[in-house]
Amino acid sequence: xxxxxxxxxxxxxxxxxxxxxxxxxxxxxxxxxxxxxxxxxxxxxxxxxxxxxxxxxxxxxxxxxxxxxxxxxxxxxxxxxxxxxxxxxxxxxxxxxxxxxxxxxxxxxxxxxxxxxxxxxxxxxxxxxxxxxxxxxxxxxxxxxxxxxxxxxxxxxxxxxxxxxxxxxxxxxxxxxxxxxxxxxxxxxxxxxxxxxxxxxxxxxxxxxxxxxxxxxxxxxxxxxxxxxxxxxxxxxxxxxxxxxxxxxxxxxxxxxxxxxx
Amino acid sequence: xxxxxxxxxxxxxxxxxxxxxxxxxxxxxxxxxxxxxxxxxxxxxxxxxxxxxxxxxxxxxxxxxxxxxxxxxxxxxxxxxxxxxxxxxxxxxxxxxxxxxxxxxxxxxxxxxxxxxxxxxxxxxxxxxxxxxxxxxxxxxxxxxxxxxxxxxxxxxxxxxxxxxxxxxxxxxxxxxxxxxxxxxxxxxxxxxxxxxxxxxxxxxxxxxxxxxxxxxxx
Numbered sequence: 001x002x003x004x005x006x007x008x009x010x011x012x013x014x015x016x017x018x019x020x021x022x023x024x025x026x027x028x029x030x031x032x033x034x035x036x037x038x039x040x041x042x043x044x045x046x047x048x049x050x051x052x053x054x055x056x057x058x059x060x061x062x063x064x065x066x067x068x069x070x071x072x073x074x075x076x077x078x079x080x081x082x083x084x085x086x087x088x089x090x091x092x093x094x095x096x097x098x099x100x101x102x103x104x105x106x107x108x109x110x111x112x113x114x115x116x117x118x119x120x121x122x123x124x125x126x127x128x129x130x131x132x133x134x135x136x137x138x139x140x141x142x143x144x145x146x147x148x149x150x151x152x153x154x155x156x157x158x159x160x161x162x163x164x165x166x167x168x169x170x171x172x173x174x175x176x177x178x179x180x181x182x183x184x185x186x187x188x189x190x191x192x193x194x195x196x197x198x199x200x201x202x203x204x205x206x207x208x209x210x211x212x213x214x215x216x217x218x219x220x221x222x223x224x225x226x227x228x229x230x231x232x233x234x235x236x237x238x239x240x241x242x243x244x245x246x247x248x249x250x251x252x253x254x255x256x257x258x259x260x261x262x
Numbered sequence: 263x264x265x266x267x268x269x270x271x272x273x274x275x276x277x278x279x280x281x282x283x284x285x286x287x288x289x290x291x292x293x294x295x296x297x298x299x300x301x302x303x304x305x306x307x308x309x310x311x312x313x314x315x316x317x318x319x320x321x322x323x324x325x326x327x328x329x330x331x332x333x334x335x336x337x338x339x340x341x342x343x344x345x346x347x348x349x350x351x352x353x354x355x356x357x358x359x360x361x362x363x364x365x366x367x368x369x370x371x372x373x374x375x376x377x378x379x380x381x382x383x384x385x386x387x388x389x390x391x392x393x394x395x396x397x398x399x400x401x402x403x404x405x406x407x408x409x410x411x412x413x414x415x416x417x418x419x420x421x422x423x424x425x426x427x428x429x430x431x432x433x434x435x436x437x438x439x440x441x442x443x444x445x446x447x448x449x450x451x452x453x454x455x456x457x458x459x460x461x462x463x464x465x466x467x468x469x470x471x472x473x474x475x476x477x478x479x480x481x
Contacts, residue, residue: 002299005269005291048312048433058316059431063415070436078301082292089288097281173316173416173429 003033006085013088015125016095016132020209024202028085031198036077040191043184044074050183057175064169064180070157073188077195080150084202087139087146094135095126128213129220137213144206151199154192161196163188265299268347275350278357278376282459286452293448294343302441305434306336312433319423326419326430332407335438339445342400346452349389349396356385383467390460397453401446411446413439 007029014025047069053061102124128136155161163185170177182188269291276287309331315323357376364371378386404411413435420427432438 002296006296048308058314059416059429062312062314062431062433066415066434066436069434071440072305072434072437075301075305075437075441079297082296082300086292089292093284093288173431 003037006082007033009092010085010088013092013095016091016128018128018209018212020205020212024205024209025088027198027202027205028081032077032081032195032202035191035194035198036074036081040074040077040195043187043191044072047072047183051180052183053169053174053178053180055174055178057173057178060169060171060174060178061180063171064167064174064178067169067171068167068180073154073158073192076150076154076157080146080199083146083150084143087142090135090139090142091132094132098126098132099124133213133217137210140206140210140213144203144210147199147203147206151196154196161189161192163192265295268295268344271354272347272350274354278353278378280378280459280463282455282462286455286459289448289452289455290343290347293451294445297441297444297448298339298343302336302339302445305437305441306334309334309336309433313430314433315419315424315428315430317424317428319425319428322419322421322424322428323430325421326417326424326428329419329421330417330430330432335404335408335442338400338404338407342396342449345396345400346393349392352385352389352392353382356382378463379467383463387460387463390456390463394453394456394460397449397456401449404442404446411439411442413442 010025010028014022017025048065051061051065053064055061126132163182165182165185167180167182168177169180272287272290276284279287310327313323313327315326317323360372360382376382413432415432415435417430417432418427419430
């Protein structure tokens with residue numbers, strides 16, 4: 001059990017995301033989770049062992065370390081990644097719920113059900129409209145909030161994003177003001193700035209996706225209002241069904257099957 | 263053998279759960295198991311090495327550490343995760359029993375072996391009550407063993423062979439406290455989810471039973 005399990009779950013959500021959402025997922029996997037596991041954990045691996053204070057007083061090092069690092073960068077990033085990935089689960093659950101309902105209809109032998117077998121229901125990709133649109137939009141909104149909160153927490157806790165080489169500590173039991181030296185400060189600063197930069201890119205992607213969804217929503221509404229005005233009895237169902245079939249055919253050629261199915 | 267086993271077990275349970283049950287599984291996976299493995303384990307990794315007492319007397323540090331941490335927080339956390347996930351096995355066993363019964367008699371005995379009704383409903387309710395019980399027990403254990411969920415920076419120790427009262431310093435106390443509070447919060451969330459699932463099932467099936475009796479009476 002590790003980040004791979006989260007990757008499997010999020011991979012299933014990928015199928016039902018917009019293009020911007022897919023880019024966001026790629027950035028999350030490659031530039032955040034992978035960098036965290038492969039590089040950042042090594043840089044912070046020896047942080048307390050190599051945190052050295054200029055005193056032999058037992059306990060002074062522990063207390064100073066705790067004072068300057070109430071929660072380690074690496075743990076904060078891990079929590080940030082977990083919280084930021086979680087809203088995508090809302091979408092996964094909603095999709096699973098819709099699939100479950102369609103399977104139930106199919107099993108009851110409902111004439112309205114347009115699927116030939118259960119496999120087709122499992123493979124189907126749902127469009128982001130109706131209640132799924134609201135779930136998707138709220139998930140993006142929560143992602144934005146979590147990203148912003150964690151970035152602010154970082155800034156607030158560590159007084160900026162730079163890791164100083166030397167910290168002066170006078171917490172008890174240190175006898176007086178003592179010099180404490182952080183291990184690998186430059187490398188840590190580089191990685192901190194990198195993670196903050198990628199976080200900002202993710203925030204921008206989420207904002208862009210939100211704007212895209214809102215624009216699409218308003219355009220669809222005005223189109224519907226326009227259609228109803230000019231052709232009140234116009235039958236759109238055949239047209240949308242043909243569009244759906246075309247999309248299914250093109251999607252089945254492109255998409256790989258990674259599913260978080262219930 | 264690793265946490266992957268627990269993950270597979272919970273995935274299996276997911277199939278036979280209600281919606282609230284699936285949310286519970288997601289919370290346990292992501293906010294408890296994943297946080298434990300990705301973050302918490304590393305905080306407590308070198309807790310003994312980094313536990314420092316202001317004395318050179320051999321053995322004093324060992325004795326004091328053992329006195330203040332009879333069972334480490336992280337081990338208790340791991341035990342809690344395992345024990346709390348286990349009652350779900352009852353449901354899996356019951357469904358397997360139903361399926362083997364159908365196979366033995368070679369006929370369809372149940373509408374769907376995984377459907378929560380009759381005996382399986384009782385098993386499910388018992389598993390929920392056990393989960394709630396275990397969560398509560400572990401929370402109380404944490405509270406009693408460590409005098410609350412606070413991790414102090416300094417503890418005073420006067421166990422033999424320490425010559426007199428000695429100052430001992432715990433490593434990363436603030437970080438440990440943050441994660442302990444996180445553990446408590448997720449535990450309480452899981453208790454709330456289990457309680458709501460319990461009340462949902464009781465209401466649903468007592469309503470069903472009442473309607474059945476009402477229809478029978480009027481027939």
